[in-house]
Every structure is written in structure tokens, then in C-alpha cells.
Amino acid sequence: MYTPELLELIKRVEATRERRLDEEFPLLSADAKQELLEGFHPDYKDEVFSELRVGPSKGERTPTEYARVFEAYSGLDPDGFDLSKVDFDVDVLIVGGGGAGAAAALVAQEQGANVLVVTKLRLGDSNTVMAQGGIQGADKPNDSPAIHYLDVLGGGHYKNDPELAKALVMDAPEALAWLEKLGVMFDKESDGTMITIHGGGTSRKRMHAARDFTGGEIMKTLKDEMLNRDVPLVEFAAVYELLTDGDRVTGAVLYNMETQEYLIVRAKTTILATGGGGRLHVMGFPTSNHYGATADGLVLGYRVGAPLQYLDTIQYHPTGAAYPEQILGLLVTEKVRSIGGQITNTEGDRFVYELETRDVEAAAVIRECLGRKKGVVTPSGQPAVWLDTVVIEKKLGEGAVKARVPAMYRQYERFGIDMAKHPILIYPTQHYQNGGLEINERCETPVPGLYAAGEVAGGIHGTNRLMGNSLLDVVVFGRRAGVAAAAQAAGIKTAGGLGLDHLKNYHAALKAAGVEPTNVSPMLLPEYRRAATVERKIELLA
Amino acid sequence: MAEQMVTIYVMGKPYEVPGDLTIMKAMEYAGYRFVRGCGCRGAFCGACGTVYRTKDDYRLKVGLACQEVVQDEMYLAEIPFFPGNKATYDIEDLKPTADAILSLYPEVFRCLSCNTCTKACPQDIEVMEYIQAALRGDIAKAADLSFDCILCGLCASRCPAEIVQYQVALLCRRLYSRHVAAEAPHLKDRLKEMADGTFNDEMDKLTKMKQADLAELYNNRDMEPRG
Ligand SMILES: Cc1cc2nc3c(=O)[nH]c(=O)nc-3n(C[C@H](O)[C@H](O)[C@H](O)COP(=O)(O)OP(=O)(O)OC[C@H]3O[C@@H](n4cnc5c(N)ncnc54)[C@H](O)[C@@H]3O)c2cc1C
Ligand code: SF4
Ligand code: SF4
Ligand code: FES
Numbered sequence: 001m002y003t004p005e006l007l008e009l010i011k012r013v014e015a016t017r018e019r020r021l022d023e024e025f026p027l028l029s030a031d032a033k034q035e036l037l038e039g040f041h042p043d044y045k046d047e048v049f050s051e052l053r054v055g056p057s058k059g060e061r062t063p064t065e066y067a068r069v070f071e072a073y074s075g076l077d078p079d080g081f082d083l084s085k086v087d088f089d090v091d092v093l094i095v096g097g098g099g100a101g102a103a104a105a106l107v108a109q110e111q112g113a114n115v116l117v118v119t120k121l122r123l124g125d126s127n128t129v130m131a132q133g134g135i136q137g138a139d140k141p142n143d144s145p146a147i148h149y150l151d152v153l154g155g156g157h158y159k160n161d162p163e164l165a166k167a168l169v170m171d172a173p174e175a176l177a178w179l180e181k182l183g184v185m186f187d188k189e190s191d192g193t194m195i196t197i198h199g200g201g202t203s204r205k206r207m208h209a210a211r212d213f214t215g216g217e218i219m220k221t222l223k224d225e226m227l228n229r230d231v232p233l234v235e236f237a238a239v240y241e242l243l244t245d246g247d248r249v250t251g252a253v254l255y256n257m258e259t260q261e262y263l264i265v266r267a268k269t270t271i272l273a274t275g276g277g278g279r280l281h282v283m284g285f286p287t288s289n290h291y292g293a294t295a296d297g298l299v300l301g302y303r304v305g306a307p308l309q310y311l312d313t314i315q316y317h318p319t320g321a322a323y324p325e326q327i328l329g330l331l332v333t334e335k336v337r338s339i340g341g342q343i344t345n346t347e348g349d350r351f352v353y354e355l356e357t358r359d360v361e362a363a364a365v366i367r368e369c370l371g372r373k374k375g376v377v378t379p380s381g382q383p384a385v386w387l388d389t390v391v392i393e394k395k396l397g398e399g400a401v402k403a404r405v406p407a408m409y410r411q412y413e414r415f416g417i418d419m420a421k422h423p424i425l426i427y428p429t430q431h432y433q434n435g436g437l438e439i440n441e442r443c444e445t446p447v448p449g450l451y452a453a454g455e456v457a458g459g460i461h462g463t464n465r466l467m468g469n470s471l472l473d474v475v476v477f478g479r480r481a482g483v484a485a486a487a488q489a490a491g492i493k494t495a496g497g498l499g500l501d502h503l504k505n506y507h508a509a510l511k512a513a514g515v516e517p518t519n520v521s522p523m524l525l526p527e528y529r530r531a532a533t534v535e536r537k538i539e540l541l542a
Numbered sequence: 543m544a545e546q547m548v549t550i551y552v553m554g555k556p557y558e559v560p561g562d563l564t565i566m567k568a569m570e571y572a573g574y575r576f577v578r579g580c581g582c583r584g585a586f587c588g589a590c591g592t593v594y595r596t597k598d599d600y601r602l603k604v605g606l607a608c609q610e611v612v613q614d615e616m617y618l619a620e621i622p623f624f625p626g627n628k629a630t631y632d633i634e635d636l637k638p639t640a641d642a643i644l645s646l647y648p649e650v651f652r653c654l655s656c657n658t659c660t661k662a663c664p665q666d667i668e669v670m671e672y673i674q675a676a677l678r679g680d681i682a683k684a685a686d687l688s689f690d691c692i693l694c695g696l697c698a699s700r701c702p703a704e705i706v707q708y709q710v711a712l713l714c715r716r717l718y719s720r721h722v723a724a725e726a727p728h729l730k731d732r733l734k735e736m737a738d739g740t741f742n743d744e745m746d747k748l749t750k751m752k753q754a755d756l757a758e759l760y761n762n763r764d765m766e767p768r769g
Contacts, residue, residue: 030761125581125589139732142766146744154760162749170745173732180726183633183716185685192724203763211689216586217715220693224712228630236577257577290582326564326611330584338768355768406690410666411585414609525575533573 001416006323006425009346009376013386013423016348021394025353033360040363040371043313043463048283053513054506056307063314065280069299072519073507076241076253078500083243086251086266086498090116090232091489092482093252093267095239095297098126099215099471100454101273102222103478104485105231108271111486116265117231118254120238120274120292120524124223127275127290127455128474131215132333132407133199134207135179135475136468137172140196143204145169152469155201155357156434156462159310164460167441168469171476176208179475184221185210197338199467201357207468212333212407215471237263238296238524241503242270242304245496248449249304257524266498268489269449271481272297276433276455279526282314285430286329296522297456301437303506306445309458310435315465318361319343320429322384324415329429332387332408334358334467339404340395342388344423345374359464362428369427376425384425393420434458434465443481449488449496453481548614565592565607565618579622583608585664588694594618604696606664624695626706631713638717640679647710650677652703659697659707665690669697669707676710684711685718 002010028036038044042063050067052058062070092108094101097119105117117123138148148169153160176194180186187195187209196205210217226233236257243251243264251266274297278289287293302308319332337343337354343361344350345368352364369375369383376384392401401420402409412419436458443451454474461469510517527534546561550568557572566580581589590607597615607620629646636642643650650673659669668687675683688711697707735741748756 030757121578121581122587122589125587130582130584130586139726139729141728141731144744145736145741146748147763149745149748150756150760150763153756154763158753158756166745166749170736170741173729173736176726177729177733180729181720183718183720185689185715185719185723186726188723188726190724192726193728194726198766198768204766213586213690216692217689220712221716224716225633227628228632230630288584290587291576291580325562326567327584407585410690414585525577527575528567528570529573529575530571537573 002422003379010422012346012348013344013388016344017388017391017394020342020350020391023350025350027353028356028360036363036367037359040367041359042283042316043359049312053515054509055302056305057302060308060312062308062311063282065282066277066295066311068519069280069295069521069523070302071510071515072521073510073517074241074503075520076500076503078503078507081500083264083498083500085264087263088116088265089495090114090265091268092485093118093265093270094273095252095271096273096275097123097233097235098273098275098454099128099219099222099474100478100481102219102226103475104271104273104453104482106222106225106229107479107482108486109229109231111483113486113489115231116267117233118237118239118265119235120257122235123226123233124219125290125292126219127293128215128471129219130288130290130331131471132212132331133335134209134214134468135176135471136199136202136206136466137176137208137472138169138204138206139173139176139194140204140206143206145172147204148172148206151201151203151466153462155466156464159462161459163441164439167480168460168473168476172472175472175475175479179218179221182221182225184218187211197335198355199338200334200355200361201466207338209335212335212405218471239300240522241500242300242450243498243500244304244502245499246501248496249447250449250496251498264498266495268492268495269451269485271443271451271453271485272301272437272456273454273478274456278430282430285316285428286320287430288317288320288329288331289431292525294523294526296524297452298437299522301445301447301450301452304447304450304502306437306447306450308435309438310463311458313434313463314430315358315432315434316362316428317431318358318365318428319387319426321424322382322427323378323425325380326415327411328382330411331429331431332424332426333405335405336387336389336408340392342391344386344388346376347374357464357466365426365428378425382427384427386423387426388423389419390421390423432465432470434461434463441480442484443477444484451481451485453477548612550612551617553619554617559612561612561614563612565610565612566590568612569607579607579620585609586692588692589622591621591624591694591696591699592618593621604662604664604700606694609664621695621699624699626695626698626709628706628709633716633720636717636721638681638721640677642717643676643710643713646713647706649703649705650710653677653705654703656702658700658702662696662700664694664696665692667691672711672714673705673707676714681714681718682722684714688714
């Protein structure tokens with residue numbers, strides 16, 4: 001429900017609506033974009049970052065909240081930790097039950113590997129299930145992998161690894177066909193033609209969707225298929241540390257999140273598919289990510305020697321919910337803008353074309369609020385601008401909002417706001433980890449036996465990912481990881497020894513760098529309890 | 543803004559919490575740290591089904607902890623897991639008919655048309671309608687109606703016939719998409735082009751191209767109109 005003050009402000013947005021209906025807003029020039037980014041995007045602010053003092057990417061900078069989990073000690077003491085009892089002995093261990101993990105597991109098992117999927121929450125509780133907008137793929141006659149490639153590279157500021165970007169766009173048609181065959185309910189015309197729309201930074205309409213539950217529908221289907229095929233799975237089991245024989249990754253220490261017992265997995269190959277780190281809350285930004293997005297996989301990989309790529313770039317989604325407080329940070333899908341929604345300042349004027357790339361769009365919103373002071377401030381003090389959704393109804397007809405973005409509509413309706421009648425308030429939210437562990441086109445990290453796929457990996461999207469390319473990435477590289485890890489495992493006769501020497505070395509390096517043993521990682525779950533409660537917490541059940 | 547405090551009873555125990563919080567945030571405020579019962583925090587995953595009762599009302603209500611705002615004198619418990627039956631199948635072998643549904647989930651026959659499931663659904667889905675559609679073999683309708691299901695299990699938790707609606711729904715959507723909806727013709731064509739290597743040379747050229755040349759191409763690429 002809007003407060004009377006906000007309702008009053010909405011009148012200004014209403015006053016300009018007619019004029020805005022047919023208004024063409026120009027794209028920014030390359031120079032103007034650069035100036036905007038340098039002035040207002042968090043990635044361009046030195047105070048956001050810290051330089052890493054230890055590990056394979058020592059000397060590189062990451063946001064301070066990320067640096068804090070890298071420059072941290074393990075909760076395990078590597079000296080004398082008993083690794084003698086092996087609980088699971090498998091070919092391929094897949095860490096993470098989101099889209100990338102599920103795709104990898106299905107494919108690896110198809111290749112004949114004995115797989116095990118372990119995941120921190122339930123299978124499917126992930127960022128994948130939250131993706132609303134869509135999945136890219138050049139499958140229309142006016143489009144091609146080459147055109148797609150150019151969008152990916154331009155969007156990523158040409159920092160992408162060309163081979164990874166090529167794999168992404170060249171595998172896309174097959175990935176879509178795989179999903180179609182598994183029975184993902186894509187939006188289609190009656191003749192089967194996929195309904196595709198634009199996304200930020202696309203030059204062709206290649207965003208395929210399953211209404212506004214695209215990731216959810218994909219995840220539900222992959223999960224169902226995993227259960228149908230009886231893929232071995234342990235839920236509420238987090239990998240807390242990887243194990244090595246000194247050279248290769250040979251398994252992992254699992255933590256039963258419920259009983260607090262640890263378990264040992266021996267694996268010939270291991271795939272990290274642990275997703276992103278929105279719950280680290282860089283600079284206190286709200287986040288669109290799921291509860292378990294705490295960058296664990298990055299920490300696990302980093303400690304065994306896998307370097308990071310572009311972890312100094314975080315994607316802030318330009319349109320996170322800024323009001324009401326209960327849904328702060330949740331995503332307002334880009335599709336709202338794709339189908340015609342307009343962004344305006346408090347005066348009801350547009351100030352940026354709605355489908356600029358996300359970094360540019362987010363910087364423009366931040367500039368409008370903090371630089372030009374033309375934003376709205378919500379009752380809880382959150383800066384915001386308007387996203388005029390009513391204009392969609394004017395353009396596409398009454399009922400269009402509810403029909404095209406039902407999940408969004410319901411989200412707001414729950415809190416007494418009708419998006420078809422009133423604009424909504426938005427502000428950037430921490431959304432996506434552009435960078436991650438370095439991989440090649442077979443998803444191999446430089447550490448033997450260790451693979452990474454999905455949001456935990458870096459390089460594919462350069463320094464800025466386009467909407468719809470991440471769901472694609474998850475399917476394409478999840479499948480690639482499954483194939484490669486299964487193939488490598490098949491060539492390994494006996495599994496390696498299990499050890500934690502890498503952790504001893506890492507701890508020694510931390511100590512040498514003067515890092516105090518106060519921080520512990522991986523984080524596993526964010527802490528949202530009230531400080532007053534946490535302060536008085538004691539553990540007495542021995 | 544002064545915070546209006548309310549009392550909620552988490553599994554019977556009273557806690558004072560700010561009245562504008564969701565059940566999930568209120569429980570965290572009270573000191574609970576979720577392991578189960580919390581996933582997306584945004585009505586996408588169905589991890590946080592909650593059953594509750596309000597003061598002077600004998601009726602049980604259900605909702606999502608990440609979406610419902612607390613009320614004074616709310617008595618609540620999460621049901622983060624529901625041990626519903628899931629049939630296993632090979633989607634390739636099935637036909638999109640009532641028989642397929644009934645062979646895997648014969649209990650659908652037992653639907654009493656009581657509509658309890660629909661009333662329970664936090665996603666405002668016409669649950670009974672899609673179960674009835676599935677029973678009639680109208681797979682397309684069941685798929686369409688159930689689309690927004692997040693597998694929270696609240697419908698099943700209230701069903702007197704012990705039907706696991708969300709699994710039936712998922713089966714219907716997969717059946718529909720695999721066996722009823724037409725395959726995308728352009729996707730098939732593209733797969734053939736890919737197999738023929740149609741784009742290989744162009745891609746090789748692009749991956750070797752210098753940044754300045756790529757930027758030139760990118761900045762001057764033609765855009766399909768937005769409308
Ligand atoms: C709200 C939202 C909307 C989005 N919309 C779109 C969109 O429209 N289009 C698009 O392309 N992309 C979108 N994205 C991005 C995309 O969804 C994600 O980047 C992608 O799904 C990540 O998939 P993943 O498999 O790599 O990770 P996830 O799906 O996040 O899965 C990671 C899994 O690993 C588990 N895990 C984490 N740590 C551990 C551990 N220590 N041990 C064991 N398991 C662990 C987690 O519990 C989780 O199950 C969106 C993201 C969000 C958050
Ligand atoms: S609750 Fe069960 S019996 Fe009642 S209408 Fe729904 S499916 Fe049928
Ligand atoms: S249909 Fe059932 S499982 Fe699906 S959202 Fe509604 S109540 Fe939850
Ligand atoms: S936590 Fe996912 S639906 Fe509530």
C-alpha cells in the first residue's frame with residue numbers, strides 16, 4: 001500500500017505519461033556511458049575494494065566483502081582431522097543443486113559416471129529457481145551465433161574469454177533444444193515458434209521465456225528429471241572443504257547442515273556449481289539472490305589454488321524493489337522494461353533508455369538519486385526512482401501487466417500495490433557475480449580434477465553479463481562440465497589420496513600475511529538474526 | 543517511523559516482533575536461524591510453507607513465510623518439508639492422456655472437489671480446476687492453470703484425498719511441453735545449420751578479432767526494433 005505522500009508523488013508520473021507514450025529515448029554514446037560508469041557504478045569506486053593478500057590471485061582486488069571470505073580461516077583444523085572413513089566413493093562429485101549442478105549431473109550420469117550431487121539447501125533452492133526473465137539463444141532466422149557473440153562481447157566490455165563466449169553462443173541452440181525435449185514449457189506460438197523478446201543489450205529478440213518463471217520452470221524440470229533418473233543426491237549437505245592428494249582435487253568434506261556431522265566424499269573429479277554471492281551484501285546493497293548465495297564455491301576453489309577472474313565486477317540489477325520494505329532488494333524482472341515499462345525520476349521525466357546494459361542502467365539510477373538528487377526517498381529512507389508499469393497497459397492493452405509478468409504482479413498485489421494502476425519504486429540491487437573461478441571451455445579450472453560451471457565460474461561474460469545469458473551459461477557449461485568431468489573420471493583407475501595439506505599451506509599464508517584468525521569461511525549461510533539475540537547466544541549443549 | 547510491535551507465537555512460544563515484518567524476517571528477529579524453511583526469500587522456491595491461526599479464529603490458514611506479514615497474536619509453525627509421493631517415469635514413454643496421469647497418480651480419481659487446495663494456494667492457483675482438468679485428460683489446461691506453482695506443498699498438506707497436486711501439475715506441464723506443444727521449427731533448422739558448420743568460419747574470425755574491430759562492429763550493429 002502506498003502512503004499518502006507517495007500517492008501524491010505518483011501524480012507527477014501520471015502527469016507526464018501521455019507525453020512519454022510515443023517518446024523515443026536515445027541510447028547513450030560510448031563516451032557518455034563510460035563517464036556515467038566511472039562516476040556512479042560501484043565497480044569503479046576504489047573504496048569498494050580490497051587487495052587480496054594471499055592465494056592464487058594475490059594482489060588482485062575484489063569487493064571488500066568478498067575479500068573477507070577469501071582472507072579467512074577454515075572452520076576445520078587441518079591438523080589431525082580424521083579423513084580415514086570414506087562415506088561416499090564416486091566418479092563425479094557435483095557440488096550445488098541449482099541449474100548448473102542439475103545439468104551437469106544429468107549429463108555426467110548419462111555418460112555412465114557414478115555421480116553424487118550434494119547441495120546446501122534443498123535441490124533447486126538456488127538462484128536458478130528465481131530467474132524470471134528468460135534465456136537467450138540465437139535460434140531465429142534473423143539471428144545467428146555471431147550476432148549473439150557480438151552482443152555478449154560488447155555487453156561484457158570485450159573482457160570475455162573468446163573461447164568461452166564462443167562456446168556459450170554456439171551451444172545455445174542445442175541447449176534450448178535439450179530443455180524443449182525435457183518438457184520445459186516455453187512461451188510459444190501455436191505452430192511451435194518460440195516467442196522471443198529483447199533484453200538489455202540484445203540486438204535481436206532472442207530472449208526465450210517460460211512466462212515470468214523461466215528459471216523456475218527450467219529448475220523444476222531438471223529436478224524432476226533428476227528424481228526420475230534416481231540421481232544420487234544429498235540435500236542440506238554443504239561442501240565445507242575440498243580434499244586433495246597434493247596435486248589433484250580428490251574429494252570433499254561434507255557438512256550435514258542439520259545434524260552437524262561431517263562426512264567424507266572421495267571423487268575422481270569434482271564440479272563446483274555453487275552459484276553466486278549476493279548474500280555477502282557488497283557495500284550493504286540489498287540482494288536479489290537466494291538465501292544460500294554466499295560465495296562458498298569461490299572460497300573452496302581458491303583455497304586449493306584456482307585463480308579468480310574479474311571478481312572485481314559485480315552486477316547490480318538496476319531494478320530491485322525499493323518499496324515496500326518487505327520486498328526490498330527482490331528483483332523486478334527486466335522483462336517489465338522489455339515489454340515497455342519506463343523509468344522516470346520524481347518529476348516524471350525519463351533519464352535513461354530502459355534497455356541499456358545493466359551496469360549503465362544501474363549507474364544512471366544511482367546518478368539520478370545520489371548525483372542529481374531527482375529521486376524519491378521511501379519512508380524507510382531508501383533512495384528510489386519510478387518504474388512506470390502503467391504505461392505498459394496503455395501500450396499493450398488493459399490486463400497486459402498481469403498477463404505478461406504475473407509473478408511480478410502478484411508480488412506487488414500481496415502488499416496492496418496494483419502495478420497496472422500505479423508505478424513502482426526501484427533501486428539497484430546486488431544481483432550477479434560477473435566473475436568467478438577461471439575455467440576453460442571444458443570447464444576445467446587450472447587445478448587438476450576440479451571443474452566449475454555456472455555463476456561460480458568467470459570469464460564467459462567479461463565484466464558485465466546480459467540478462468538471459470546466465471541461464472544459458474548454466475545449461476551450456478553445466479552440460480559441458482558433466483561431459484568433461486565424466487570423461488576424465490572414466491580414465492582414472494584408482495582414486496587419489498585424501499588430504500588437507502593445501503589448507504595447512506593456506507592457513508600458513510594467512511598467518512604470514514598477518515590476517516587475524518577472526519574470520520571464518522566458507523560462510524554457508526548469512527546471519528540475519530537480530531544483533532541483540534546473537535550477542536547473548538551461548539552454546540551449552542556439549 | 544515508530545515500530546508497532548506485535549506478539550507472535552512461534553510453535554507456541556511468544557515473541558515480540560515489529561508488526562511490519564514478514565513471518566520469515568520476524569522469526570529471524572526473534573532469534574531463529576533458518577536451515578530449512580528458507581530458500582529464495584521471494585516466493586519462487588516454496589521452501590517456507592507455514593500454517594497459522596489468528597486470535598479468536600479456529601480456522602487454520604496457510605501461507606509463505608517469506609511473503610505473509612505477521613499479525614498480532616498469530617500462532618504459527620513452518621512446514622518446510624512435505625513427504626508427498628512422487629512417481630518416477632520416462633517422459634519419452636508417456637502419452638499426454640488421462641491414462642498417463644491415472645497410472646502414475648491413481649489417487650487423482652479420489653478428488654472430492656472440495657476446493658480446499660485452491661483455498662490453500664499462496665500463488666492463487668485454481669488447484670482443484672487443474673486437478674479436474676488432469677483427470678479429464680485436458681493436459682493443456684492443467685499445464686496452463688498450474689504454471690505458477692512453486693511446489694510449496696501447502697495444497698497437498700490440506701487435501702483429504704491425499705493427492706499430491708504439484709507433482710501432478712509438473713507432470714502435466716512436462717507432458718504438454720514434450721508431447722502436445724509443437725516443436726519450434728526454427729530451432730530445428732538452426733540445429734541443422736549448426737551441424738553443417740554454417741557459422742564456423744564467421745565465428746572463428748570473430749574470436750580472433752581485435753577489440754577495436756569488434757567494438758566497431760558492435761557499435762554499428764543493426765538493432766531489431768523493440769516494439
Ligand atoms: C532473482 C534473479 C533473477 C534472475 N533472472 C535471470 C534471467 O532472467 N535470466 C538469466 O539468464 N539469469 C537470471 N538470473 C541469474 C541466474 O539465475 C543465475 O546466475 C544462475 O541461475 C546461477 O545458476 P547456478 O547453477 O550457477 O547457481 P544456483 O542456481 O544459485 O545454484 C547454486 C547451488 O549451490 C548450492 N550451494 C551453495 N554453496 C554450497 C556449498 N558450500 N555446498 C553445497 N551446495 C552449495 C546452493 O544451495 C544452490 O543450490 C537471475 C538471478 C536471480 C537471483
Ligand atoms: S483438496 Fe484434494 S480432494 Fe479437495 S479439491 Fe483439492 S485435490 Fe480434490
Ligand atoms: S499448487 Fe500447491 S504446491 Fe503449487 S503453489 Fe499452490 S499450494 Fe503450493
Ligand atoms: S523462501 Fe522461497 S518461497 Fe518463501
